[in-house]
Amino acid sequence: GAVVSQHPSRVICKSGTSVKIECRSLDFQATTMFWYRQFPKQSLMLMATSNEGSKATYEQGVEKDKFLINHASLTLSTLTVTSAHPEDSSFYICSASVEGEVDTQYFGPGTRLTVL
């Protein structure tokens, strides 16, 4: 099956710093990648949709200047949390759509971000 990886799996940073999270599709080309945020015991909240070579589409209420998304290639998308604050602490998960497969998304293992 399709495999999606994320790096790092866990990161702890100081308030005010920026953190970059990578999402890679390992064995397929993903024309679309999605970024989600998940709080403890809650469901996934879509933050943005990222298409290779174009600007990301952000969901309402998500600050595009704070959560920078770059989809540089068909196998890599990055999420940068800029000037992180404790309230940004969360579980960030990416997913990728497989070209040619109808409406399935394969999820990465997630990145646990803790901002001190």
Next chain:
Amino acid sequence: QKEVEQDPGPLSVPEGAIVSLNCTYSNSAFQYFMWYRQYSRKGPELLMYTYSSGNKEDGRFTAQVDKSSKYISLFIRDSQPSDSATYLCAMSKAAGNKLTFGGGTRVLVKP
């Protein structure tokens, strides 16, 4: 009101029992329906995928969609302790479109 409603549980069953999960939704535009399993601190794993109304079976898992009632179900037969996880329903309006998730149901299968 949320677009997709799902009982958070926890749902506790003895090993070998049938686990019954369901979601209701309000938007009739949803056409694609999925069930994901998520273990603690891991990413969701796709279990079942169904287009429009009908049933689909895969091993111990059966997914049902009733679009007229805006109701979807997932049944797990012969449940095992390894099935203990959070189960998320998800749906979308078109192929390749963004997913709308239910809140997830935590399932505990006791040996």
